[in-house]
Amino acid sequence: xxxxxxxxxxxxxxxxxxxxxxxxxxxxxxxxxxxxxxxxxxxxxxxxxxxxxxxxxxxxxxxxxxxxxxxxxxxxxxxxxxxxxxxxxxxxxxxxxxxxxxxxxxxxxxxxxxxxxxxxxxxxxxxxxxxxxxxxxxxxxxxxxxxxxxxxxxxxxxxxxxxxxxxxxxxxxxxxxxxxxxxxxxxxxxxxxxxxxxxxxxxxxxxxxxxxxxxxxxxxxxxxxxxxxxxxxxxxxxxxxxxxxxxxxxxxxxxxxxxxxxxxxxxxxxxxxxxxxxxxxxxxxxxxxxxxxxxxxxxxxxxxxxxxxxxxxxxxxxxxxxxxxxxxxxxxxxxxxxxxxxxxxxxxxxxxxxxxxxxxxxxxxxxxxxxxxxxxxxxxxxxxxxxxxxxxxxxxxxxxxxxxxxxxxxxxx
Numbered sequence: 001x002x003x004x005x006x007x008x009x010x011x012x013x014x015x016x017x018x019x020x021x022x023x024x025x026x027x028x029x030x031x032x033x034x035x036x037x038x039x040x041x042x043x044x045x046x047x048x049x050x051x052x053x054x055x056x057x058x059x060x061x062x063x064x065x066x067x068x069x070x071x072x073x074x075x076x077x078x079x080x081x082x083x084x085x086x087x088x089x090x091x092x093x094x095x096x097x098x099x100x101x102x103x104x105x106x107x108x109x110x111x112x113x114x115x116x117x118x119x120x121x122x123x124x125x126x127x128x129x130x131x132x133x134x135x136x137x138x139x140x141x142x143x144x145x146x147x148x149x150x151x152x153x154x155x156x157x158x159x160x161x162x163x164x165x166x167x168x169x170x171x172x173x174x175x176x177x178x179x180x181x182x183x184x185x186x187x188x189x190x191x192x193x194x195x196x197x198x199x200x201x202x203x204x205x206x207x208x209x210x211x212x213x214x215x216x217x218x219x220x221x222x223x224x225x226x227x228x229x230x231x232x233x234x235x236x237x238x239x240x241x242x243x244x245x246x247x248x249x250x251x252x253x254x255x256x257x258x259x260x261x262x263x264x265x266x267x268x269x270x271x272x273x274x275x276x277x278x279x280x281x282x283x284x285x286x287x288x289x290x291x292x293x294x295x296x297x298x299x300x301x302x303x304x305x306x307x308x309x310x311x312x313x314x315x316x317x318x319x320x321x322x323x324x325x326x327x328x329x330x331x332x333x334x335x336x337x338x339x340x341x342x343x344x345x346x347x348x349x350x351x352x353x354x355x356x357x358x359x360x361x362x363x364x365x366x367x368x369x370x371x372x373x374x375x376x377x378x379x380x381x382x383x384x385x386x387x388x389x390x391x392x393x394x395x396x397x398x399x400x401x402x403x404x405x406x407x408x409x410x411x412x413x
Contacts, residue, residue: 001261001290001302002040007247010272011043011280012036018278023064024057025049025280044249044258048268049282051076054084054223062277063087070276075123076222086222087276093132095273099242100133100228106240106299107191107216107231109163111138116161116189118170119196120146125226126196130165133228139163146170149177160188168199168207172339173399175210189213195220195227197404200328203339217306223282224269230304238291238303245272248304249281250290253311261292266311267304285310287323315407317345317356320385324406327358330378336366337375340397343387346410354411356387361394368392 003011015036018026028047029035037043054062063070069089076084088096109115115134119126127145134141142159144152152174155161164171171194178184189211195218208215219239220227230241241248246269251258253266267286271279287310291303309323316322324343331337338361348355358379362371368391380386 001249001292003043003247007243007272008037008039008043011247011270014270014272014274014278014280018064021064024053024061025278026064046281048256049279051084051223051283054086055082058082059085060087062279064278065089065275073123074125074222074226084223089275092225092274092276095245096129096225096228097132097136099225099245100129101136102242103193103216103218103228103231104133104137104139106233107193107214108234109137109139109191109193113162113191114140114142114159115163115165116142116144116152116156116159118144118146118152118164118166118174119227125220125222129220129226129228130193149174153177153181153183156189157183157186162188163191163193164189164211164213165193165195167196167400167404168194168203169197169400169404171207171211172203175207176395176399179210184212187211191216193218193231200325200332200339202328202332202337206339219304219307221284221286223279224271224284225274229269232306233295233297233299235295235297237295238305239307240295240299240301240303243302245274246270247272248290248302250288250304251283253285253287261290264289264305264308267307287311313407315343315345315409317354317385320383322383322385326383327379330375330382331360333378334371334374336363336371337391338362338394340394340399340404341406342397343407344410345408356385357390358387359390359392359397361397362391363394 019029019035070087071090072088072093074086117127117130119130121127131141131143142161171192178187190213192213192215194215204215217232218227219230229246230239232239249258249268250265251268259265264287267284267288269282269284287308288304291305295303309325314321314323331341341360344357346355371391372389375389376386
């Protein structure tokens with residue numbers, strides 16, 4: 001999908017603003033002699049921006065406006081190395097809220113709804129993004145934050161929350177708790193807006209059926225405002241994104257070259273009007289594709305497909321590259337197997353080979369020994385690796401109030 005004339009002008013305006021600053025990218029573009037783009041071809045010659053750039057510019061090297069124009073910062077939740085800090089102007093905050101309100105409206109949420117917000121607050125963009133969008137829409141925000149499941153459920157019942165916002169892991173935990181306690185008839189939820197981590201079809205079904213709600217997959221990342229830059233509609237045929245605020249291209253992650261619309265690759269995002277920390281051609285590492293056809297819902301906003309995973313989520317065992325999404329594809333084909341699983345990879349020094357341990361949950365009605373054999377055989381057939389499989393009862397694996405960590409590599413890196 002190519003830049004339209006308005007977007008091309010917006011990119012040029014961003015470049016002109018940046019090269020007048022002493023910000024990280026302002027200096028870089030001046031040194032490279034970049035002063036604008038005149039065509040799609042020119043645009044595709046611009047250097048990519050990356051999370052490494054943002055770490056190198058820590059703490060506020062990417063800030064492109066004076067301090068007095070910055071009203072807030074947010075930070076990514078990275079656990080290693082320097083964090084990434086993103087400064088926001090008042091307009092950035094308002095633009096983000098407008099996009100988020102659009103997401104709620106796309107999900108059919110109105111001013112009459114009561115939105116129960118469980119993602120974290122603080123440096124992270126999650127909780128406050130959901131709240132700002134809720135207030136911009138005019139609905140009632142119930143700003144719970146994560147954890148304290150007992151209080152979450154009590155408030156959900158007492159305030160008659162109609163919308164839940166959460167990570168998929170925490171939404172599953174709440175669904176299981178509600179059914180375990182037999183209080184589903186006291187819950188008034190109708191819709192769920194779920195984000196922050198990719199989730200499988202089986203997990204989606206478990207949450208939807210467990211809570212009795214419609215689910216919407218919201219997209220975003222801290223570096224590009226936060227969650228709220230896109231969401232699926234009721235047709236469930238991809239994620240609409242707001243192309244008056246961002247431009248999306250998809251590239252081959254190995255070559256960096258754009259791929260044709262409809263071809264899977266890595267999402268690259270350009271912010272068109274962001275003031276505090278504009279980013280041009282930011283590599284997200286998220287894997288998806290642009291859907292070229294118009295959506296049957298009638299909206300004119302373009303779409304990307306559901307996020308398949310991340311290019312840096314790949315792990316290798318016995319010389320075979322694989323992604324968590326491939327593991328989930330195997331599990332969803334086996335009757336009685338649930339969405340939750342964990343993978344542990346280690347090196348057996350005695351045998352001098354890697355060992356992959358796959359633990360999966362299953363319903364009590366199935367034979368665990370037979371299910372283990374089915375998973376092993378299908379895994380070997382579809383992926384080419386034979387894991388050691390253990391099937392455990394539903395609810396055995398730990399649940400997370402935040403993002404679930406499903407692949408743990410114990411090998412010395």
